[in-house]
Amino acid sequence: MRTFLIALALLVVLALVPADLTGLGLPYPGLKRYGTYILTLWLVTAIAAMGVNLIVGYAGQETLAQAAFVGIGAYLTAIAGKHGVPFGISFAASGLLTFVIGIALGFPALRVQKHYLAFVTLAFSVLCWLVFRNETAITGGVMGLRDIERPILFGLKLRNAQTFYWFVLAITAVMTFVLWWIVQSPWGRAFTALRENPLRAESLGVDVRLYTLLAFALGCAYGGMAGSLYAPLVEFIDPSPFALGPSLLFMLMVVIGGSGTFAGPFVGAGVAVLLPEWLRAWETWYLLIYAALVMIMMALFPGGIVGLARVSVRKRQP
Amino acid sequence: MTDLLQLLIAGLATGAIYALAAIGFTLLWQTSQTINFAQGEFVMVPAFFALIAMKLGIPYVAALVVAILMSMLLLGAAFRYAVVGPLLNRGVLPLVISTIALGIILKESVKDIYSAEAQVFPTLLPDRNVTLLPGVTISLAQIGVLVVALITIGGLQWFLAGTRTGRQMQATAQNPTVARILGVPVERMILYTFLINAGLAAMASILVSPIYLAKFSNGETLGLIAFVAAIVGGFNQVRGAIAGGLLVGVLDNLAAAYVSTAYRQAIPLILLVLVILFRPQGLLGRKEERAV
Amino acid sequence: MGLKWAFAGLAAAGLWAGTAAAQDIVIPNIIELSGGGATVGAMWKNGSSMAVEEINAAGGILGRKIKLEFVDTASDPGKARAAMQRALDDKPVAVFGPIYSGSVSATLKMTAEAEVPQIMGGEAGPLTAQGSKYIFRTSFGQNVSMPKIANYLRDGIKAKSVAVVFVNNDFGKGGRDAIVKELGARDIKVVADVSTEAGQADFAADVIKVKGANADAVFVYLNEEESARFLREAKKQGLNKPLIGETTLLGQKVIELAGDAANGVKGHVGLTVDAPVPAIQEFGRKYEAKYKSKPDHNGVKGYIAPYMIKAAAEKAGKLDGKAIAAALHGLTITPDKVPGILIEATWDESGEIDRISFLGEVKDGKQVITETLPKLKK
Structure with a gap:
């Protein structure tokens, strides 16, 4: 309560x-329009990061393709929107398609050793980027797709930055609740058991591989649905935000935020989206400062920001 | 047919560079479970050490030596103690994140401190081409790359198999716990692998920059390819990384010529997926699973 | 407690509404400072900074000093959009950039809506064809330069077939689409259409493909270092067809990087530091003295942007975005009145630039201008 x-x-x-x-x-x-935009971007990023957290923090796997899944959702929504498909349907389809792809990628990769899912997603990530870029007739290629419409909800236009923010906030809230429910369910508890002691979990009758596969696919679906929101937010998509580099950044933000903690993705996405804004005054140096902070953070507190916060809270109340 | 030969030779020369980068990749993984996402930048940076040294008036050959030493000091020892040290035994992920950040730092530093533009990198070899067959030409620089890379790889193989220290390093790579019990100075061996990795990266840098120029962003593709080459060849074998590097170099050229230039990067990646599905230990890797 | 911090943070990041009015005219540069376009962005930054220093030293624009602000797009149109939104929230007099066409394409509706003139570096043809009254080029669009190249291939080289080598990013792909269309209109066959990667190192396969096509000429449309790598490989494999380029291929940077391999390259040059125009050569010398490197056309693009604002604002008589945009349409700026414009230039109603350009070739490691092409409209 x-x-x-x-x-x-x-x-x-x-x-x-x-x-x-x-x-x-x-x-x-x-906030000014820009502030609202950034805040919305933070929420969209956080949804995709929640997916990564499910894969990394709960299922103990690695994914190097979250940006590609965001891209699949974004392109699907943008292209469907141009053909008059309502947003609700594209949103659901984005989630479903990325879920199915997740199963197809994860099923063979999880048969082999640890880390191999990471390698497969790495290849998948670059392949997706190539398709986004090369299939010009469908995706617009390097020139991208322009003038993506924001959705209309029950006759209410979400063109306005603030209205769209509230719309995204509502979706984020629902998706956060769903994930919370999953993590709290016996199914989710199995994961925690798995993480703490794989052998014991197996002996308790947890089908490790099936659970891991479902967690991976669900994480991918969160990426796809985030993409479905990203396209109407930016109103323009091209292949660059869906390349391998941004996929690495998703991993980075989840670990920085605190992987395996519920608030981690939100904190991590906040750091990834908002921190560059604070550091903006340093022009190109901001990337250096940002990267240096990440390294220091990792060296001192590999548990991430949420982990650090927990430690300091525990210290304060003995 | 001559086209094919030309492609094979060019592919092998480029592949030799990938191999140098991929070997270091596997060495770090074996001894310290480090997946180095800054490996491409490790190959990009030493050329700039040499350029800076030359700007300070140090002659060319001495500048190359400076570059290799600086690289072993900063990208080897300092990397080992300042970056990897605090994160050893903390799991793979925090270290991966840290190396991603390190890659950004190296790239942005070179851009902001030296230049955002590509730089000409001098070479000892005259700019001349050798015609092997009518229609098959190889430049002296490419011959140089192949020869030096092969000597370096051969030397490394001899060191690992033929010297006491080398065998101790291999023991460390295979099982640090057992190696420690057997009296191998594991810590020192791990440091050696980091020094060797940095040295190999510096060699690759010196070889590749005269042909392909020195630029801050060169590491992006190189790092990815070295990674792919290491997995394809076998993550637990030095010779696997060599084969992987050469194979990816050749495949890239063949794919561009005979499949599609727009999808040339796809072919090595499809190979990667196939290898993982059907031969997960890599083409030349050993089939053994180590307890992590 | 946490909330207070959050608000303080929002204020610090400038996300919060309501900022104080500054004394100087702040012009944001939304440009490529990292990622694939970092080289181009660095040139632009140097060029525009140099112009602003000169303008400020001479008293500014209508008595007010200019201050440039540089914001990184990371060569990503989505980030460019965010940066543009932020810049426009402050209601600037004008914005500069982006330089990558994709990023320009993603932002040009925003500046049109906010009625802020956008002086940008993109060269893709469609940018000026979307009806924005606030977009202005600093160099020829590919819709202007490619017909010139196609004419040159037909009349100068007398080519019946051409192999096209392009870099598959928004710069190269846009140029490739434009040239293929123009060649088709002139009944010149495109016998090879070779896509290459940004950052590609090994061009062996690409040169083999071009050789195999046996075209009368090869049109090479790549970024600087890729151009140099291609030229080196072409020389190595003995590719003996005329190599034709647009501005970049004949640029000083490519010549420096490619060495001997650049000799014999021909093509059209939109604006070059080696143009037989004293003002441009003088600019080249000043730039080199200041930044220790040779400027290319992106440096020139950045350099003329502040002078465009100066000339237009002085014509309009006020520092107002809408008035400046209106003044720039149909404006001809001549170097005798505004020396910083370097050569006479005219902007039409769509923001397209018109000025003289050159045909040239590389001889003994130097760009040599062989012919000066007049302005399209007199």
Whole structure:
């Protein structure tokens, strides 16, 4: 119950962040369009990162293709939208398609040793990028797809930056709840058992490979659905955000946030999306500073930011 | 037919560079479970050490030596102690993340400190071509690459198999715990592999830069290919990495000529997937699973 | 507690609405400072900074100093969009960049909506064909340069068949699409259509393909270092067909990188530091003295951007985006009034630039101009 209340309060705060509250007599002018955009981007990134967290933090696998799955969802939604398919259907289809691809990739790869899923996803990631770039007739190639429409919900246009933010926030909330429910379910607990002691989990009758496969596919589906939101958010897509480099960054943000913790992906996505904004004043040096912070962070607190926060909380209340 | 020969030769010369980078990759993995995502940058950076040394007035050959030493010091020893050290036995992932960040640091440093532009890198060999057969030409620089790379690889193989230290390194790679019990100075052996990796990367850098120029972004493709080559060849064997490197170099050229230039990168990756599915230990790898 | 921090953070990042008005005119440069376009972005940055220093030293624009702000797009159109949104929230007088056509394409609707002139470096043809009244080129679009190349291939080289080698990014692909269309219109056959990768090292297979096609001429449309690698490989394999290029292939950087292999290369040059125009050569010397490297056409593009704003603002008589854009349409800027424009240039209603250009070739490691092509419209 307490968790539920905290989540609700957080949701209300997040919903109010971009809004102009001066009308209510509060000295808070809200965010500019850009601020709202960045906040929306943070949520979309966090959805994809939640998927990575499920794969990395709970199932103990690695994925180097999350950006490619985001790309599949984004292209599917953009292309379907141009043919008049309603957003709801593209969104569901993005999730379903990436789930199926996840099963198809994971099933053979998980038969072999650890880390091999990572290698297969690495190849898949580059192959996807090549298809996005080369199949110009479908994807627009390097020139990308322009003028992607934002969805219309029950006749309500979501063109406005703030309305679209609330729409994405609502979806994020639902998807977060679903994931929370999964993690809390006996199914999710099996994962925790798995992570803590694989041999014991197996002896308790947990079908390790099946669970891992489903977790991987579900993680991919979160990527696909995030992509489905990314396309109308940016209103333009081209292959570059779906390359291998961005896939590595998804792994980076989950580990930095704290893999295997529920809040980790949100913190990690926040660091990845917002920190460059703070460091922007340093022009090109921001990448250096960012990377140096990541390395220091890893060297001192490999458990990530959430892990660090937990340690300091525990220290304070002995 | 002459086209095919030309492609094979060019592919082998490029593949030899990939092999040098891939060998280091497998060495680090074996001794310290380090998957180095900055490996491409490790090959990119030493050329700039040499360029800076030459700017300071150091003659060419001495500058190459400086580059190799600097690389062993910074990309070898410092990498071992400052980056990998704190993360050993903390699982593969934090170290992977750290090397991704290190790659960004190396790339951006070269760009911001030296230049964003490609640089001409001098060579000892005159810019001349040798015609092997009518229609099959190889440049002296490419011959140089092949010869030096083969000597380096041969030397490494001899060192690993023929010297006491080399055998101790192999023992460390196969099973650090057993090696420690047998009295092998495991810590020192791990350091050696890092030094060798940095040395090989510096060699690759010096060989590749005269042909393909020195640029801050060169590591991006190189790192990926070295990774692919190491997996294809076999992650637990030095000769696997060599074969993988040469194979990927040749395949890339053949794919571009006979399949599709737009999809040339796809062919080595499809091979990678096939290898994982049907021969997961790699083409030349040993079939053994180590307890991690 | 956490909330307070969050708000402080939002304010610090400038995400929060309401910022103080600055004294200087701030012009954001949304350019490629990292990623694939970093080389191009660095050139642009140097060029525009140099121009702004000169303008400020001479009293600024309408008595106010200019301050440039550089924002990295990471060569990613999505990030370019974000950066552009942020820049436009501050209601600037004008924005510079991006240089990659994909990023320009992703942002040009935004500047049109915000009514802020966008002086950009993209060369893809369609950029000026989308009806934006606020987009301005700093160099020829491929819709202008490719017909010139095609004419040269037909009249100068007398080619009946051409092999096209292009880099598969937005620069190369756009140029390839444009030249294939123009060659088709002139009944010149495209016998090889070779796509290459940005950052590609080994061009052996590509040269073999080109050789096998046995075309009358080869059109090479790659970025600087890839051009150099291609030329070296072509020389090695003894490719003896005329190698024709557009601006980049004949550029100083490619000559430096390719060495001997660049000799004999011919083509069209939009703007070059070696043009037989004293003002441009003087610019080249100043740039080299300041940044210790030779500028290419991207340096020139960045350099003229602030001067375009200066000339247009002075014509309009006020520092207002809408007025500046209106003033730039149909404006001819001449070097005797604004020396920084380097050569006389005219912008039409769609933002397309018109000025003289050159045909040239590389001889003994130097770019030599053989012919000056007049402006399209007098």
